[in-house]
Amino acid sequence: MTPPLGGKQRLPMERLVRLVAALHQAGRNGMATTSLIEIAGFEGNEAVDQLGRDFRYLRELGWQIDNVAGEGLEGVFRMVTVDNRLALRLTTEQQAALLRAVLLASRDDLVERLGLPKSERPAEVVTAVPVADDAALTTVTEAIRAGRLLRFRYNGTDRVVHPESVRTQNGKWYLRGHEDGLEVIKSFVVSRMSDVEADPTTPSVRLETSEHQGLHPMSWQVDPPIDVVLRTTGDYAPDVRRWLGTPNDEKVHGDDVDLTYTVTNRGALRSRIYELGPRVTVVGPDEIREEIISELAEMAGE
Structure with a gap:
């Protein structure tokens, strides 16, 4: 779909630029669908479809954008800059000859740059941007796609995990x-996982409580509800509302603002608190503070 021309196109074009810039910055790691939706400013149940339409338009312009994880909100997109200037300067016969030369030279980096379809790539040509920087992430993403149980060692303990997403x-x-x-x-740092293997016979099971209806992860019914009080300053309060949504209660104490949220997804709360960093302080309850301290200690390998 080609966006219409005219003055009204400024905002859509700015949105496309933001998406391209974010994907370029993410590089090999890619970026989660939920993060891209926030960057684009999409809201509601149509957000995933709207993001897909923008990506289809960018692909028409010559950008290669691939989903390397799950479907819908579980997706992770990675962008490869395709040099479509060659397509403009070379005839069809010249392009075909160039592609043959690339394949004979096993230049996988040029295969990516030229946007050669996967169906035309021989097995011995390896992509220049692998699915993972190491075998662990490759195994993890394949297990998620196939719905298989994961076995690995983490912080000195053997784990058997039903994967949800990366x-x-x-x-x-x-x-x-x-x-x-x-x-x-739970969340596990993939680079700290060792002896990672997917069980070829045992399917994974998704928790019913992890399924969600709303778009914002803070609304997912994953955990029993609990009221959490966060403290920030008046300058940073808009940042907290943007990441966590509208609070149930708000109290001003001089330069500080206490925001109360009813939390049903503790994992989402923790990830957003990490994003906010020193802009926010967890006032209570103590069990939430202890969970955050424990997870940070685990990430630090302590």
Whole structure:
């Protein structure tokens, strides 16, 4: 779909520029669908479809944008800049000859740059941008796609995990899932996982509580509801509302603002608190503070 021309096209074009810039910055790691939706400013149940329409338009312009994870909100998109100037300057016969030369030279980087379809790539030509920087992430993403149980060692303990999704944040990949026999969704740093293998015979099971109807992760019914009080300043309060939504209660104490949220997805709360960093302080309850401290200690390998 080609967006219409005219003055009204300024905002859509700015949105496309933001998406391209974000994907370029993410590089090999890619970017989660939920993050891209926030960058685009889409809202509501049609957000995923709207993002897909923008990506289709960008692909028509010559950008190669691939989904390397799950469907819908579980997707992770990675962009390869395709040099479509060659397509404009070369005839069809010249393009075909160039592609043959690239394949004979096993130049996988040029295969990516030229946007050669996967169906035309021989098996011995390896993509210049792999699915993962290491074998662990490749195994994890394949297990999610196939719906298979994951076995790995993490922080000195053997784990058996039902994978839910993967996401990238601050240059690191995280696996989201629940350990076999438990009903608590956890996040695992993929680079700290060892001896990773997908069980070829045992399918994974998604927790019913992890399914969600709303678009914003903070609305997902994953955990029993609990009221959490966050403290910020008047200058940063808009940032907190943008990441967490509208609070149930708001109290001003001088320069500080206390925002109360009823939380049903603790994992989403923690990830957003990490994004906000020193702009926000967790006032209570203590169990939420302890969960955050424990997870940060685990990420630090302590």
